[in-house]
Amino acid sequence: MQAPPAITRPATRATAISAPLPPIAFPEELPVSARRDEIARAIEANPVVIVCGETGSGKTTQLPKICLALGRGRDKLIGHTQPRRIAASSVARRIAQELNTPLGEVVGYKVRFTDHTRPGAAIKLMTDGILLAETQSDPLLAAYDTIIVDEAHERSLNIDFLLGYLKQLLPRRPDLKVIITSATIDAERFAAHFGTAGKPAPVINVSGRLYPVEIRYRPVKDEDDADDRTLMDAIVDAVDECALAGPGDVLVFLPGEREIREAAEALRKHRFGAAGPSPAAGPGTEILPLYARLSAEEQERVFKPAGARRIVLATNVAETSLTVPGIRYVVDTGLARVKRYSYRNKVEQLQVEPISQAAANQRAGRCGRVAAGVCIRLYDEADFAKRPKFTDPEILRSSLAAVILRMKSLGLGDVRAFPFVEPPPARAIADGYDLLAELNAVDEDNELTPIGRELARLPVDPRIGRMLLAARDHHALTEVLIIAAALSVQDPRERPLEAQAAADQAHRKFADEKSDFLSFVKLWNFVAERFEHKKSNRKLTDELKSNFLSPRRVREWREVHSQLAAIAGEMGWRGNSTPATFEQVHLSLLAGLLGNVGFKTLDADYREPPYVGARGIKFFPHPGSALAKKAGKWIVAAELVETTRLFARCLARIEPEWLEQVGAHLVKRHYFEPHWEKRAGHVAAFERATLHGLVLHARRPVAYSRFDPKLCREIFIREALVRGELPDEIARRAPFFAHNRKLAAEIEALEHKSRRPDVLVDEDLVHAFYDALIPPQVCDARGFEAWRREAEKATPRLLFLEREQLM
DNA sequence: TGGGGATTT
Numbered sequence A: 001m002q003a004p005p006a007i008t009r010p011a012t013r014a015t016a017i018s019a020p021l022p023p024i025a026f027p028e029e030l031p032v033s034a035r036r037d038e039i040a041r042a043i044e045a046n047p048v049v050i051v052c053g054e055t056g057s058g059k060t061t062q063l064p065k066i067c068l069a070l071g072r073g074r075d076k077l078i079g080h081t082q083p084r085r086i087a088a089s090s091v092a093r094r095i096a097q098e099l100n101t102p103l104g105e106v107v108g109y110k111v112r113f114t115d116h117t118r119p120g121a122a123i124k125l126m127t128d129g130i131l132l133a134e135t136q137s138d139p140l141l142a143a144y145d146t147i148i149v150d151e152a153h154e155r156s157l158n159i160d161f162l163l164g165y166l167k168q169l170l171p172r173r174p175d176l177k178v179i180i181t182s183a184t185i186d187a188e189r190f191a192a193h194f195g196t197a198g199k200p201a202p203v204i205n206v207s208g209r210l211y212p213v214e215i216r217y218r219p220v221k222d223e224d225d226a227d228d229r230t231l232m233d234a235i236v237d238a239v240d241e242c243a244l245a246g247p248g249d250v251l252v253f254l255p256g257e258r259e260i261r262e263a264a265e266a267l268r269k270h271r272f273g274a275a276g277p278s279p280a281a282g283p284g285t286e287i288l289p290l291y292a293r294l295s296a297e298e299q300e301r302v303f304k305p306a307g308a309r310r311i312v313l314a315t316n317v318a319e320t321s322l323t324v325p326g327i328r329y330v331v332d333t334g335l336a337r338v339k340r341y342s343y344r345n346k347v348e349q350l351q352v353e354p355i356s357q358a359a360a361n362q363r364a365g366r367c368g369r370v371a372a373g374v375c376i377r378l379y380d381e382a383d384f385a386k387r388p389k390f391t392d393p394e395i396l397r398s399s400l401a402a403v404i405l406r407m408k409s410l411g412l413g414d415v416r417a418f419p420f421v422e423p424p425p426a427r428a429i430a431d432g433y434d435l436l437a438e439l440n441a442v443d444e445d446n447e448l449t450p451i452g453r454e455l456a457r458l459p460v461d462p463r464i465g466r467m468l469l470a471a472r473d474h475h476a477l478t479e480v481l482i483i484a485a486a487l488s489v490q491d492p493r494e495r496p497l498e499a500q501a502a503a504d505q506a507h508r509k510f511a512d513e514k515s516d517f518l519s520f521v522k523l524w525n526f527v528a529e530r531f532e533h534k535k536s537n538r539k540l541t542d543e544l545k546s547n548f549l550s551p552r553r554v555r556e557w558r559e560v561h562s563q564l565a566a567i568a569g570e571m572g573w574r575g576n577s578t579p580a581t582f583e584q585v586h587l588s589l590l591a592g593l594l595g596n597v598g599f600k601t602l603d604a605d606y607r608e609p610p611y612v613g614a615r616g617i618k619f620f621p622h623p624g625s626a627l628a629k630k631a632g633k634w635i636v637a638a639e640l641v642e643t644t645r646l647f648a649r650c651l652a653r654i655e656p657e658w659l660e661q662v663g664a665h666l667v668k669r670h671y672f673e674p675h676w677e678k679r680a681g682h683v684a685a686f687e688r689a690t691l692h693g694l695v696l697h698a699r700r701p702v703a704y705s706r707f708d709p710k711l712c713r714e715i716f717i718r719e720a721l722v723r724g725e726l727p728d729e730i731a732r733r734a735p736f737f738a739h740n741r742k743l744a745a746e747i748e749a750l751e752h753k754s755r756r757p758d759v760l761v762d763e764d765l766v767h768a769f770y771d772a773l774i775p776p777q778v779c780d781a782r783g784f785e786a787w788r789r790e791a792e793k794a795t796p797r798l799l800f801l802e803r804e805q806l807m
Numbered sequence B: 001t002g003g004g005g006a007t008t009t
Helices: A036-045 A059-069 A085-098 A128-134 A157-172 A184-193 A231-245 A257-272 A296-303 A357-365 A381-385 A401-409 A426-438 A450-455 A462-474 A477-488 A497-510 A516-532 A537-546 A551-570 A582-592 A656-662 A709-722 A728-732 A735-753 A763-773 A781-794
Strands: A048-053 A077-082 A107-111 A114-116 A123-127 A144-149 A177-182 A203-206 A213-217 A249-253 A286-290 A310-314 A327-332 A335-342 A347-354 A373-377 A597-600 A611-613 A618-621 A634-642 A646-653 A668-677 A682-691 A694-703
Touching (some): A036 A048, A036 A059, A036 A203, A048 A059, A048 A184, A059 A085, A059 A123, A059 A144, A059 A177, A077 A085, A077 A128, A085 A107, A085 A114, A085 A123, A123 A128, A128 A157, A144 A157, A157 A177, A157 A184, A177 A184, A184 A203, A213 A357, A231 A327, A231 A373, A257 A286, A257 A310, A327 A357, A357 A373, A401 A426, A401 A450, A401 A462, A426 A462, A450 A462, A462 A477, A462 A551, A477 A516, A477 A551, A497 A516, A516 A537, A516 A551, A516 A582, A516 A646, A537 A551, A582 A656, A597 A694, A656 A694, A668 A709, A682 A709, A709 A763, A709 A781, A728 A781
Parallel strands (some): A048 A177, A077 A123, A077 A144, A107 A123, A249 A310, A249 A327, A286 A310, A327 A373, A618 A646
Antiparallel strands (some): A107 A114, A335 A347, A597 A611, A597 A634, A611 A618, A634 A646, A668 A682, A682 A694
């Protein structure tokens, strides 16, 4: 759909007066400043420049200013993308401050839900997702004369898509300058990607301001000691080693919450255990967990330096998203939970894996920011050397349905030909199309359907978008908007390690025994009521917290909900004013979740997976579900994730009949054992219906004539006429029937007497007799009767057999 | 019996 440019084009300089440029100063202590002439020349001479700057180089804040000094950002914007919202806003603030201008005037930022740019600004910070979203209304990115993609080495889905998009766009935008910033090791790959005529894009390396980091390898198990030393023992020893090396905070990288809890216990036990206080147990030493699910307050503790030594136990959140200040020592387990997507089973996996060399070096770098640091790796150097150099980019670890949907909707042509930095394998693309077909978003030719085009307009996962489209049709939009928003954000329910039972108790009031999805609706109503009657933000926050709800995540949920509700409003969809039924809600959810259905084959005993799902996968209900112990025969799950086991999370009971309705385009039907039904007077068969291999019904009787009329006619003649199984009331009205039966009986009796019991009336002869007379379309008793009455008007004894025909 | 971290028309 093409809208008039005046509406779709983002604010450009045509209508706004540029703010007067402030003087641009470059802090001389930043390494980038010293190289600014060289960088500026490279930008002027090349469409694409790769800038490698390690932490502390100043690239993020100074590059936009170098562009500004070059006269860019005057007629069009300098766009500058960051992987995270928090970074986009804080970088904008910092640059605005350095230019001594109010935020928004010369430097603005735009992230989801917040737009702090004014017409006339020169530099716009944004998340890479925002720039990607803008390609929908501004395919040439005409609002920009310069685009800086920062932190490209993070290789998120958005970044990889953006790098492909820019590569394709550049020939059509010869005036556009693109700057990619990256960690040094990835530079060559990006340079080659943006090369022209066999010549790679220029790379400029800017040193960082990292202090040297000493790497020490301390594997959990030494070759010669075959004892049962565990990872936790190794962590305790490594922390001791750090403590002996001198003062300073320690950052320990662990794969997840569970390991963080174990490590905290091990460290506490070690400090207070029988062996006496360890060197790490200086007075007031603090052990601080750090992971994303932690409440804001708990995370805050990490940023408030205390007097005593702190030991921070962190997940990957501390690798890129959060910078823990003042770290002198890093202890690296070399492990992380990594999300992957299994094309074979079509489930997500979240399993502990050894991290790449690049990630290990990033972790080590976290202790060299304030002074020389020490990184203790709990594996040996040979182990490090044989690890992959890079972490697989997200695009090679994800379902591609959303990427394909967006590419189709932007008209970017063949997915296989798109210039990805690392093209996904063909089977991954095929799998993405499979999911889109399951959602009815593409047709047999893999072209977008009207549903697909609508899906592409919704800023949510295609599965979730599909629920919304179905809800519009099932009059369940009010409930499903709440559920869809909830499924798009992190669970607002907190479950702190030290208060799990209390949290579960607080959340129990939202539970619905038939559907975890409906607990989101109950929770929504609870929260909405408190927002409506709030006395103060403080009180509201306290009330949420006392119910173990994260205020931050509740806010995100409400923001996503209002964004989706606004889009629904723009599309003219109407919410239901009366509550939708369980069936209406879950028919809608099923439209997006047909691949996540399960059938219970075993009673749950926690040893074998009780449910079988699509393509024969077997899974457990997640123990956090209200249905975990009493889920029904048929369930649907919001997601299937393989962690320690394959778990289905967020469950609801469903009826198998709903699957036939919602999954009509996927149901495979197989018919077998066609047979004559005397009372019904027709041929019946049994139907076996499957959805993704899951048996919906195994032996449902169906009238068979519409599937195979020819075979039905054969069976009708043989069973009803030759063998005499015509329904009685039809037989009584048909004199030929009694006549022919009697004749056959007489002949049989005669042949019996003549001691030739092997020779009976030849069924084939009788069959041929009827077959020659009865028209092809007759295949059941009723059709036969109608034909016979007409035919006998002309020839009354048409169907009467003669004795010699049978002998 | 229990999930790393981000992002969006």
